[in-house]
Every structure is written in C-alpha cells, then in structure tokens.
Amino acid sequence: MAEEVLPRRPTAAVRLFFEAGEWLRQRQSLIQRIQWAVVFAYVLLVAVPAFLPLPARTAHIWSNLTLFAQFAFWGIWWPFVLLSMALVGRAWCGLFCPEGALSEAASRFGRGHAVPRWIAWKGWPFVAFVCTTIYGQMISVYQYPKPALLILGGSTAGAILVGYLYGRNKRVWCRYLCPVNGVFGLLAKLAPVHFKVDPAAWTQSRLSGHAHAKAINCAPLVPIRTMRGASDCHMCGRCSDFRGAVSLAPRGPNHEIVHVAGSTSKPAETLLIIFGLLGVATGAFHWSVSPWFVALKQAVAEWLIDRDLLWPLRLQPPWWILTDYPEVNDQLTFLDGALLVAYIAATAAAIGGAISLCLWAAARSLGPWPAARFHHFAQSLIPIAACGVFIGLSATTVTMLHGEGLALGYVGLLRGALLVGSALWSLWLGWRIAGLSTTDIFRRAAATGLVGLAVLIGAGGWAVFLWVW
Secondary structure, X not given: OOOOOOOOOOOHHHHHHHHHHHHHHHOHHXXXXXXXXXXXHHHHHHOHHHHOOOXXXXXXXXXXXXXXXXXXXXHHHHHHHHHHHHXXXXXXXXXXXXXXXXXXXXXXXOOOEOOOOOOOOOOHHHHHHHHHHHHHHHOOOOOOHHHHHHHHHHHHHHHHHHHHHEOOOOOHXXXXXXXXXXXXXXXXXXXXXXXXXXXXXXXXXXXXXXXXXXXXXXXXXOOHHHOOOOOOOOOOOOOOOHHHXXXXXXXXXXXXXXXXXXXXXXXXXXXXXXXXXXXXXXXXXXXXXXXXXXXXXXHHHHHXXXXXXXXXXXXXXXXXXXXXXXXXXXXXXXXXXHHHXXXXXXXXXXXXXXXXXXXXXXXXXXXXXXXXXXXXXXXXXXXXXXXXXXXXXXXXXXXXHHHOOOOOOOHHHHHHHHHXXXXXXXXXXXXXXXXXXXXXXXXXXXXXXXXXXXXXXXXXXXXXXXXXX
C-alpha cells in the first residue's frame, strides 16, 4: 500500500504573510479612513501653496509652507512612493493613493457606463508618462506650486471624471489612464511580496461548493483567477482568502520578471522601459545641467540673430505653457521650450535606439529572431531604469537639503552603490532570462554581455548626470 503523502505545513513566514493579508481584508473601513486622511494631506501640500506668494530667498523649509510642501511632496513623498513599489508592490495604490480613493468614490455614485475601447488602449501608460514628464519640465513642476497644482490637480480631476462616468465601484482611471500606472506596474514586478493565486485550490473550491457567496470587488479590474504577478494588483487585501485560493505570500524578487514576464510579450511595456524610463526620463533630468544644451541654445540663438529672427528669443508664453517667473529671474522663451523638447526627444532616441540594438543582438545571439525574447530581455532592465528615476527624483531632496546647509557627504557614495547594485541586478536578470533559451554557456554569456552593454548605456546616462556635469 502506497504511503499517503501529507501536504506540507506552511512555514511561519507564510502564515505571517497570510495573516497580514487577512488583516487588510478585515480592515477595509480603516483603510478608507486612512485614504481620506491622505486626500487631506494631498490637498494641503499641492493646492494650498499655489495660492501663496513665492518664498523669499531667505525662507527655510521649516518656516515657509510653500518650501515645506515642495520638500514633503517632491523630496520625500514622491521618491519613496516609487521606492515602495519595489518593496511592497502597489500597496500605495490600494491603501493610500488619493486619486484612487477619489476615483473609486466617484464611481460609487456615478453613471456606471461600460469602459470604452479607447480607454483600454495599451499605449496610454507610455503616452501619459512621456507627455506628463515633458510638460512638467516645460513648466518647472518640481520648482513651483502652480505647475504642480495644474498637473496633479488636472490628473486628479481626470480621475474623478473617469470614475464618475465609467464602472461601478471601480478604479478605471488607475487601471488604464493614470500617468504613472505603467511605471508602478513595472516596479511592482520586483516586489518580494504579492497576492498569490492557487489555481488548484480555486478549482477545488468551485467543485466542492464551498466558494464564497459574496463576489469580490476588485477595484482595479484585475482578473483575479488568472492573476500571476503583482504588476496590476493594488495590494488592497479585499480578495485575501477568496475561495481559499488567494493569499498574501512572499516570493523571490526575480520571479515575476524571469518566469512570468516572458510568457506574454508586451511591446507597450518595452517601449516604456527603453524609451520612457531610460530615455525620456534621463533627458528630462539632463537638460537643465547639460553643457550640450547650453551650446545648442547659443548656436541656434546666434543663427537666429544673424537672420533677424528675434521673436523666438523674445516670445514669452504664460507660465502654464513655459516657465515664467520674472520675480525670481526664471523664464523660458519659445526657443528654450522648443530646444528643451528637442533635447529630451533626441536623448530618448539615442539612448533607446542604442539599448534596443543591444537587446536585439542579445536575442538574436540565442537563435532565430523571436520578438518575444527581445521583449523579455527588456524586462531585465527594470532595476536600472527604476534606480535612475529614483535618483533623478531624489535630486530635489538633496538640492533642498543642501540649501538648508546640510553637507550630505555620503550622498555620492550612496548613489553610486544604488547605481552599481541595480546594474548588477539587471545583469543577473539578463543571465537568468538567457538561460531559458539555451544551455550553451558561451551563447548564454554572449547574450548576457550584450544585455550588460544595454545596462551600461542606461547607467551611463545617470553617471554623466551625477558626476560629469
């Protein structure tokens, strides 16, 4: 008689994660109260400073609300929201995000229309990220409160309107149109925790008739039964233990990129990684310190003056089109704005094109050209792309603290460690992905080397920004 195989008992860590997921499910009313508190803080930090005068040069973070709000939102809140995606998945989206809370609240009492096809277009994450990033640079969103209110307030208004029109108790805006939805989804793939779905337990629960009678409202419209990763899940905990098949669980931080991301090619994500995070974002942080931008501006200005074409040098659009704050001697002309956009576009094209060529060569070195392998290799660049954007955003933190007299001598070392660590992580992911296509050590090493060249290009852009310019 065969010996009965008993199921393995869950470890203490697994039980702890499961209980944490259950805690979230049972505390939804508390989570809603926390979300409304975050909405209040969001309004205070984003809206109020826009109606106050600009701070004097002698003002300090602790004595001026506008500076305090700038530091709290752009220096602390935003960079560490980004970091949280790689640590705990999209818990920010499901538990704290003010736009998500407002959109879902509007959806609760709204029209409840079906989501139209144009909203579900897969290209929105890339388009929204690029347009928001470039426009933010044109109007200096990190430096002044009115641009922050315009962009963030406009996004919030859009979230409320979309919530009112489409879905019922849903977050249609968050799922499809939020400008950072795509970025958050990519970073969440690195998280060492997720809500795991057990297909066998799900099927068994249906066959045994023990399924929960009450359906689960997944606000971000995730198909729970087939969910295999953390990219779309908002970690709100509402589906914990649903059908006895869903649980908060630990996982390896490489698991989703290596074993899940390659199962379905997503060109829109590849575009966002290569040309968005590694291209447009780098150019957006580069232009203000780039000597190339200054040289280009001088050359074009001289060319215009020689031909008596002075209007691009004199035309000064309002602040909501281009930066216009004469009281602090900060204005952009039409020429500045045009060159700013051209510089970011050229940077994105150069970096994105070079990285794409490297990944194409890596994919091709493993055999006949499959597009799926190219897109999978692009996923390996998520760590270095995420690190670069975090370093760029935290530059505001460092600049403002320097302005308060803090030396922060360790920052350069910390930035270097982050950049090197993320580059090695991306290289390791490239090695793991290459191993899925070949057992030949030399071909695997060659493909990984080409991925490493792509990583070096991405990291090099940020190294120039930090230590050369």
